[in-house]
Amino acid sequence: MSTPNTSQPVIQLRELTKTYQTGEVKVKAVRGVTLNIERGEFVAIMGASGSGKSTLMNTLGCLDQPTGGDYLLDGVAVAGLNRKELAKLRNKKLGFVFQGFNLLSRTTALENVELPMFYTHPLVSLRERRERAVAALQRVNLGDRLAHHPSQLSGGQQQRIAIARALVNRPELVLADEPTGNLDTRTSIEIMGLFQELNNAGITLVMVTHELDIAAYCKRIVVMRDGLVISDTRYKNRRSAVAEIALLDQAEQKAQLA
Amino acid sequence: MNLLEYLRTFLLRAGQTTLISLRALRRNKMRSMLTALGIIIGVASVVAMVAVGNGAQANITSKVSALGQNLLTVFAGSRKAGGVNSGLGSASALTLADADAISREVTDVVAISPEASTTAQAIANGRNWSTTVAGESPDYLKIRDWKLAAGSMFADREVRGAAKVAVIGSKTANELFGPLNPVGQTVRVGNIPFVIIGLLESKGAGMGGQNQDDRIVIPYTTVMKRITGEKYLRSINVQVGSADRMDIAQQQITSLLRQRHRLTSDHDDDFNIFNQKEIADTVNSISKVITLLLGSIAGISLFVGGIGIMNIMLVSVTERTREIGIRIAVGAQPGDIKLQFLIEAITLSLLGGLIGVLCGVGASRLVGMVADFQAVVSTGSILLSFGVSFAIGVFFGYYPARKAAALDPIDALRYE
Numbered sequence: 108m109s110t111p112n113t114s115q116p117v118i119q120l121r122e123l124t125k126t127y128q129t130g131e132v133k134v135k136a137v138r139g140v141t142l143n144i145e146r147g148e149f150v151a152i153m154g155a156s157g158s159g160k161s162t163l164m165n166t167l168g169c170l171d172q173p174t175g176g177d178y179l180l181d182g183v184a185v186a187g188l189n190r191k192e193l194a195k196l197r198n199k200k201l202g203f204v205f206q207g208f209n210l211l212s213r214t215t216a217l218e219n220v221e222l223p224m225f226y227t228h229p230l231v232s233l234r235e236r237r238e239r240a241v242a243a244l245q246r247v248n249l250g251d252r253l254a255h256h257p258s259q260l261s262g263g264q265q266q267r268i269a270i271a272r273a274l275v276n277r278p279e280l281v282l283a284d285e286p287t288g289n290l291d292t293r294t295s296i297e298i299m300g301l302f303q304e305l306n307n308a309g310i311t312l313v314m315v316t317h318e319l320d321i322a323a324y325c326k327r328i329v330v331m332r333d334g335l336v337i338s339d340t341r342y343k344n345r346r347s348a349v350a351e352i353a354l355l356d357q358a359e360q361k362a363q364l365a
Numbered sequence: 366m367n368l369l370e371y372l373r374t375f376l377l378r379a380g381q382t383t384l385i386s387l388r389a390l391r392r393n394k395m396r397s398m399l400t401a402l403g404i405i406i407g408v409a410s411v412v413a414m415v416a417v418g419n420g421a422q423a424n425i426t427s428k429v430s431a432l433g434q435n436l437l438t439v440f441a442g443s444r445k446a447g448g449v450n451s452g453l454g455s456a457s458a459l460t461l462a463d464a465d466a467i468s469r470e471v472t473d474v475v476a477i478s479p480e481a482s483t484t485a486q487a488i489a490n491g492r493n494w495s496t497t498v499a500g501e502s503p504d505y506l507k508i509r510d511w512k513l514a515a516g517s518m519f520a521d522r523e524v525r526g527a528a529k530v531a532v533i534g535s536k537t538a539n540e541l542f543g544p545l546n547p548v549g550q551t552v553r554v555g556n557i558p559f560v561i562i563g564l565l566e567s568k569g570a571g572m573g574g575q576n577q578d579d580r581i582v583i584p585y586t587t588v589m590k591r592i593t594g595e596k597y598l599r600s601i602n603v604q605v606g607s608a609d610r611m612d613i614a615q616q617q618i619t620s621l622l623r624q625r626h627r628l629t630s631d632h633d634d635d636f637n638i639f640n641q642k643e644i645a646d647t648v649n650s651i652s653k654v655i656t657l658l659l660g661s662i663a664g665i666s667l668f669v670g671g672i673g674i675m676n677i678m679l680v681s682v683t684e685r686t687r688e689i690g691i692r693i694a695v696g697a698q699p700g701d702i703k704l705q706f707l708i709e710a711i712t713l714s715l716l717g718g719l720i721g722v723l724c725g726v727g728a729s730r731l732v733g734m735v736a737d738f739q740a741v742v743s744t745g746s747i748l749l750s751f752g753v754s755f756a757i758g759v760f761f762g763y764y765p766a767r768k769a770a771a772l773d774p775i776d777a778l779r780y781e
Binding site for chain 2: 165197209222272
């Protein structure tokens, strides 16, 4: 395994374009994005639907190939790689968190988290798999739900399983696509708190969202419109999820007293 | 990475993947069973049909060889009178002199028995029984590969003297004497008393289904002189030294008899030669054709079973599109997905094969209990069935597996 070069950005995009051919019409979803994301950043990509943020996310996630421009993921040029090489890259360097959780139903939390290691080359031993999966679940505070099936757990818990799955192969980057889209306010803040905690521990996160409330927990907000980046701002004083939860608790206590 | 390490890794991965497949199949027990049913029926019928075919062939072969080893039987030809054909043995053509000539002039003859038989009422011990009275020579037992349970066979001396001695079949003995030992007793045939000097071993039903044990064997001279008064023989049994000399012996007998009966080239033979080897060959080739026919029916049902597997695998790939998307997203390579679905199809068909073999063996046992022969389950047909099941799994599983591996992860993850 190549040791990550800590000095270079995790993501380097130069004039990245993505064009879809739908029938006769060419749709230019991404029209030339240049962007660097450094190690340890927590970036929100915002934009209305059709702004190209999802397409950009799929390309960053190596689920799709760019039509033009360059994409270096941890120094590796992604353009021109075949499906097998992309799969290896995803497995080693990326972790995914989806809006709809995308867990395997009828499979325990532990097995869901073990899944990425199943496809790691060289083979990860059964024992190491188990140990790493348990550790990842403990990290998201689900150490006591190892044998539960997704259907037996709440939405927040399911998303935390998905986060444990994203972390288990020690990726360079975790990509989250509307991770709070299916969750209520409090649970959303809890998930953002978890992300902040992970980011404080040095994990690089990129998240797509259309909610400003949620993006406010990030260190940097990139706004897209019509396939282009229209603003890219870094925030020193991001919102703290821990503080927000405390405020919520206070509000609830007041409501009960009144 | 050396080859051994590569192989180890592959086997470990295949092992894990098999576990996933088994779990997926267990989740849909009913569907898996119904899918495998085609293979089960196909394999069961291959195993059972081959077993029954082999058993029937072995049974017929043993019956043909029970007639005797390397046997040629010369029958007197048919007699035609006013357009009425009286059938084999009816012509008065075969004589003792013919038999002598065959024994003298045809090479490779190791035993010969002129046969003059009739049906008569046998009376003994206060009971009577209608039975076949076979006039034979002392070579009869050797030719028919028959042994005595008690006593002895008559010799040439008794033949020359047309002696009133008899060797009795077990069925006839049982009818007349019950459990008593018949050797030394007297039996009256056509009012002539015969001394029983031997008891034949039981041989069971013959080729035509008639009971071979229901007979009394006496010297052929005795039949001709004392019972029927006939001058002609019904047939002559000739045993040839080896199987590959039978055709030559048959040709020699044919030309010898044609010459002795003064038949010119525009006359047909006035005799027929029954060649045991020919019969055996015919029976064998017929049963081979039948086995092949049954086998191809079984093959067709295996093929249909394979299509069933392909169908359900395609359904399964569609149903599990999202699962496939998740696996691809977290780093499953196209080969991993292909292997997973291929192994699932192979597991299905091998499982079907296993149950099919068990059913086939069971069905063969059942046939063995109903029919008068044992079905022979061959290891070959079991191995073949497993091999074919495996091949069906690979062949019919490949297309769905490839389809699964080719899914686009973005679309697959969005699939509802």
